[in-house]
Amino acid sequence: xxxxxxxxxVFTFFYLSVIIYIILFLFVPSFQNFVIDVRQNxxxxxxxxxxxxxxxxxxxxxxxxxxxxxFPVPFPFVLFSLSDSIYRNYSTLGLxxxxxxxSGPFWLxxxxxxxxxxxxxxxxxxxxxxxxxxxxxxxxxxxxDILNNVNGFGKLILENEKRTPxxxxxxxxxxxxxxxxxxxxxxxxxxxxxxxxxxxxxxxxTTFFYCCWPIFMALGLVAQGIxxxxxxxxxxxxxxxxxTITVMFFIMAFDWTKYLEKRRxxxxxxxxxx
Numbered sequence: 634x635x636x637x638x639x640x641x642x643v644f645t646f647f648y649l650s651v652i653i654y655i656i657l658f659l660f661v662p663s664f665q666n667f668v669i670d671v672r673q674n675x676x677x678x679x680x681x682x683x684x685x686x687x688x689x690x691x692x693x694x695x696x697x698x699x700x701x702x703x704f705p706v707p708f709p710f711v712l713f714s715l716s717d718s719i720y721r722n723y724s725t726l727g728l729x730x731x732x733x734x735x736s737g738p739f740w741l742x743x744x745x746x747x748x749x750x751x752x753x754x755x756x757x758x759x760x761x762x763x764x765x766x767x768x769x770x771x772x773x774x775x776x777x778d779i780l781n782n783v784n785g786f787g788k789l790i791l792e793n794e795k796r797t798p799x800x801x802x803x804x805x806x807x808x809x810x811x812x813x814x815x816x817x818x819x820x821x822x823x824x825x826x827x828x829x830x831x832x833x834x835x836x837x838x839t840t841f842f843y844c845c846w847p848i849f850m851a852l853g854l855v856a857q858g859i860x861x862x863x864x865x866x867x868x869x870x871x872x873x874x875x876x877t878i879t880v881m882f883f884i885m886a887f888d889w890t891k892y893l894e895k896r897r898x899x900x901x902x903x904x905x906x907x
Contacts, residue, residue: 644878644882648875651871651874651875651878658868665864669864669867672867675714675718676718676721676725678690679742680722687718687746688745690711690715691747691749691750691840692750693753694711694750695712695749695752695753695754695840696753696756697757698754698757699753699754699755699756699758708750709843709846709877710870710873710877712746712747712843713843713846715746716844716845716846716847717846717847719742719743720733720739720847723736723739730851734848743841744841746840746844747840747841750836750843750844751834751836751838751840752833752836754836754839754840755829755835755836756829758805758836759829759832761814761815761819762815762816762818762819762825762828764816797818797827800814801814801818801827801828802832802834802835803835805831805832805833805836805839806835806836806838815828846873850866850873
């Protein structure tokens with residue numbers, strides 16, 4: 634798997650930044666106190682009327698994360714921080730984890746963040762649709778192998794048009810790079826509204842999963858008999874960020890076009906031999 638040099642430089646920078654952050658947090662008391670104070674102050678973001686701004690932050694960061702073609706934006710970590718702020722607001726009231734999980738208002742706030750984040754992600758992915766829409770004319774004027782390949786992939790997706798919304802939903806639901814799908818859909822001028830609705834539905838599941846990470850983490854610590862505190866939570870969040878960056882790296886570095894072409898060729902050979 635050949636990895637572009639610029640992509641390697643960007644991810645190396647992210648990795649080193651997080652590792653340095655963990656080292657400073659664990660071994661420099663003044664830095665640790667500063668991070669803990671900032672983290673505790675972040676709870677005001679989701680308190681009362683400020684919750685609306687938290688939803689806008691969720692929408693904006695997810696839009697940037699999905700709209701960035703070729704540049705990683707670790708928006709799951711931001712969603713984690715926002716939902717963790719909500720969880721901390723309830724835990725400071727003296728509620729146990731089981732009581733928080735039974736709270737309707739708590740889940741409404743978590744779902745609100747997920748819905749705004751899902752909408753931002755869906756709108757961000759449609760930047761790829763817009764790029765493909767504009768590239769259609771360029772492909773007609775120039776004999777470009779890349780653009781023709783993208784256009785061909787779009788026609789392949791539309792071989793069974795009734796399943797296209799399902800494909801969009803699955804691409805939005807999974808870590809698959811959505812631009813691989815939305816670029817060709819834009820080139821073939823597939824209806825915009827048929828992209829946004831299944832895309833938003835799929836992204837809602839993804840953002841809800843990220844927003845539930847603080848809950849998963851709290852349940853895991855309780856199951857292990859570990860007392861959750863600021864230090865353990867912050868270190869766990871940093872490790873989660875490293876995992877997120879790693880997943881993003883493999884998704885962006887993988888040659889999905891080549892993979893799909895091999896898969897298509899394999900099915901074609903199986904059909905000929907049958």
